[in-house]
Amino acid sequence: MHDQVVHLRALFARRAAHxxxxxxxxxxxxxxxxxxxxxxxLDHCHAIFSPPPHDRFRFHLGGHRxxxxxxxxxxxxxxxxxxxxxxxxCTAWPGGMGFIAITTLVCGLFATRENPVVGTTRxxxxxxxxxxxxxxxxxxxxPYLTDYEEFAFVLGIFLxxxxxxxxxxxxxxxxxxxxxxxxxxxxxxxxxxxxxVTFLNGAFHTVLAVGLSVLVFRLVLPFRARxxxxxxxxxxxxxxxxxCLVPLPPSPQWWIGTSVDRIGRMVRHATHEKDTxxxxxxxxxxxxxxxxxxxxxxxxLKRQRRDTxxxxxTALLRALVRYRPVxxxxxxxxxxxxxxxxxxxxxxxxxxxxxxxxxxxxxISRTATACVAxxxxxxx
Numbered sequence: 001m002h003d004q005v006v007h008l009r010a011l012f013a014r015r016a017a018h019x020x021x022x023x024x025x026x027x028x029x030x031x032x033x034x035x036x037x038x039x040x041x042l043d044h045c046h047a048i049f050s051p052p053p054h055d056r057f058r059f060h061l062g063g064h065r066x067x068x069x070x071x072x073x074x075x076x077x078x079x080x081x082x083x084x085x086x087x088x089x090c091t092a093w094p095g096g097m098g099f100i101a102i103t104t105l106v107c108g109l110f111a112t113r114e115n116p117v118v119g120t121t122r123x124x125x126x127x128x129x130x131x132x133x134x135x136x137x138x139x140x141x142x143p144y145l146t147d148y149e150e151f152a153f154v155l156g157i158f159l160x161x162x163x164x165x166x167x168x169x170x171x172x173x174x175x176x177x178x179x180x181x182x183x184x185x186x187x188x189x190x191x192x193x194x195x196x197v198t199f200l201n202g203a204f205h206t207v208l209a210v211g212l213s214v215l216v217f218r219l220v221l222p223f224r225a226r227x228x229x230x231x232x233x234x235x236x237x238x239x240x241x242x243x244c245l246v247p248l249p250p251s252p253q254w255w256i257g258t259s260v261d262r263i264g265r266m267v268r269h270a271t272h273e274k275d276t277x278x279x280x281x282x283x284x285x286x287x288x289x290x291x292x293x294x295x296x297x298x299x300x301l302k303r304q305r306r307d308t309x310x311x312x313x314t315a316l317l318r319a320l321v322r323y324r325p326v327x328x329x330x331x332x333x334x335x336x337x338x339x340x341x342x343x344x345x346x347x348x349x350x351x352x353x354x355x356x357x358x359x360x361x362x363x364i365s366r367t368a369t370a371c372v373a374x375x376x377x378x379x380x
Contacts, residue, residue: 018350074111077108106123131203240320294363295325
């Protein structure tokens with residue numbers, strides 16, 4: 001496969017240099033660059049499957065940081081804890097401190113999800129089942145056990161059931177709450193067990209704390225997939241202008257990874273909320289990502305060499321910062337720049353650098369035109 005890629009790269013480079021028509025030269029130039037990327041990818045695959053001795057390389061996957069979602073989760077958690085503290089203050093409930101502690105724990109667990117509402121009701125059902133299972137053990141089985149080994153065996157059976165439920169996708173959320181809360185409700189000791197009054201009080205404040213957390217996360221600043229999609233769209237449109245402006249732009253690989261992560265999050269949000277109208281919005285996000293990738297490729301080509309082509313690219317990027325890449329005026333600027341570079345390519349046919357720049361401009365022009373048409377049609 002590596003030899004075939006090398007052969008195709010040479011073939012496409014030769015056709016790009018000696019093609020008769022402009023679009024043929026551009027197409028074969030893009031294919032030649034693709035073969036270079038594919039050759040690099042094959043080298044990486046070979047290094048993965050046959051690593052050199054003493055290889056310490058590890059892939060670094062950057063995490064997604066959403067400041068707005070973190071702030072909202074903080075407000076939800078604060079509201080739940082303040083409500084729990086208000087109940088404790090008004091009732092002087094002996095289990096109030098445990099109620100506040102479990103509320104804090106569950107809010108922290110919900111806040112780790114990209115969609116904090118997903119799985120909350122299943123977690124509540126798991127808390128209810130954990131109270132039922134622990135009640136069965138504490139009220140009907142433990143009084144008849146005399147050795148700690150017998151108790152460990154019986155408890156192992158109950159936990160084994162929770163482990164089986166964890167393997168099923170439909171019951172995994174409930175099983176997580178079951179495995180976390182059920183042993184805590186029993187509070188086993190070597191020579192003692194929890195009395196009925198203490199157990200019922202602990203089970204009540206545990207289930208009530210989970211229910212309060214679920215209620216707060218569903219009612220306080222409720223999560224909506226459509227709002228997240230609109231926010232991502234506004235953010236990436238602003239990023240396209242920043243990509244033209246920032247002194248140290250990110251690498252195309254970083255942009256691809258970030259775009260895939262965002263689109264994957266949007267797909268998961270739409271799936272969880274059964275949003276059948278999200279497909280066109282996700283497709284629009286994908287086109288925005290394609291425009292950003294071509295902008296970054298243009299900036300890479302500009303940094304390769306200081307000549308007339310790099311000056312033209314610099315003027316184009318400054319114009320895109322002013323008029324925005326995805327706008328009718330931005331598209332007009334891109335097309336005017338393309339006509340200027342096309343005349344330069346006719347004077348120097350087969351120039352690989354010019355062919356790559358023309359390919360990037362074609363990608364920006366066509367994709368931005370499709371984005372403008374989609375937004376004019378009402379796509380969000």
